[in-house]
Amino acid sequence: MERKIAMVTGATSGIGKACALILAKNGFNIIATGRRAERLDALKNEVPEGIEVLPLVFDVRDKESVFKLIENLPDNWKKIDVLLNNAGNAHGLDPIQTGSLDDWDAMMDINVKGLLYVSKAVIPGMTERKSGTIINIGSIAGKEVYPNGNVYCGSKHAVDAITKGMRIDLNPFGIKVIAIHPGLVETEFSVVRFKGDEEKADKVYQGFDPLLAQDIAEIVEFCVNRPAHVVLADIVVLPTAQASATIVNKNL
Structure with missing residues (x-):
């Protein structure tokens, strides 16, 4: 029986790694992408027996690498059934008037353009x-x-x-398009945002139980296992202590 294939960007840690592992447990062969080759290679030792992992080392900001590597996938890896656009980051937490241009470029290039580049390379096969x-x-x-x-x-x-635009444009092709919007998830996210200041990053998650990467992975698992006629189009998930982006009950 031919296994389905899932591509996961940002699979070296956090949500991406958790999703890659849970999809592997659900029988998907995994195309794992990221910038840290050693972490991608390590995934091969964590998936169930019989599951294959193809590591692709690239930065989603690098348009040429994205298209070169995805368009030249081996024939047995070209049929991507699930694309999980996870790669993303936050750089800095500054008011607009003092924000860093380099931080702005990194966020727009990775979170927006990177998602578009990878999607553009994968979508033609799906359509x-x-x-x-x-x-x-x-x-x-x-x-x-x-x-x-x-x-x-x-x-x-x-x-x-x-x-939302993808969902409309790809509707004629029967392609499911899903967004998962997490609140506070304890990963390397805050370490990156605070430029490696682990003490400051740790304080973000103190005093309450944040979401874990595994929580998001289990939502992904649920989504991909729905019947063909069901799509969970837009999901917001928060830890119980969080009511909004700025309201967190740290006394629970």
């Missing part, structure tokens, strides 16, 4: 086959704006809008 599932990992920041979130929120609002 040709008239089947497939695309899952875009957004954020609560794509549903509301919070102080000092400005450009990051803008990038995630773009993910929300692009996902």
